[in-house]
Amino acid sequence: DAKTTQPTSMDCAEGRAANLPCNHSTISGNEYVYWYRQIHSQGPQYIIHGLKNNETNEMASLIITEDRKSSTLILPHATLRDTAVYYCIVLRSNDYKLSFGAGTTVTVRA
């Protein structure tokens, strides 16, 4: 099963873009990359997911490298409410289980 590696923490200035990297060098061809975030004391919230192509929705953009070994989540205009732990996870190819690692703690500063 593909594992992911994310930085432990990062800071971002309010109003600027936040770029969150994730490495998943052992990802299989049919595995999707998912991003979630968790604001303190709440359950995780889905952000975006993708397979090969770049994706964009109202919350963020997901850029997946051509070899699919890494991806970047982009929050285009970070706000203080984007302060959270962000999880990059890969859907296992042999079952429906999603597992979460430690994630990246993102702090948006005014």
Next chain:
Amino acid sequence: DVKVTQSSRYLVKRTGEKVFLECVQDMDHENMFWYRQDPGLGLRLIYFSYDVKMKEKGDIPEGYSVSREKKERFSLILESASTNQTSMYLCASSPGDRTNEKLFFGSGTQLSVL
């Protein structure tokens, strides 16, 4: 909007008690999950279910069991609670479509075992 409801936000139990954590989802989702979350360890999968009466072990099933008698309800059972089971427990559901395993989470139950 999908709603995943966990029966209690906070729960305090004594060592050795049998504990039931209930979770209900209202979107006819196939899959349901139980996670626990501890500081520095992220979310760890305890059990999941992909159909009524079906269950599979996650990464840390020891000391837990589950029940899914109806599609919308997934219960986590601690047969004999221990202090190391003090944690935040999160329930989630997903549609069951492999191209879209978007998880919807409940608000969590903070369980303290004394």
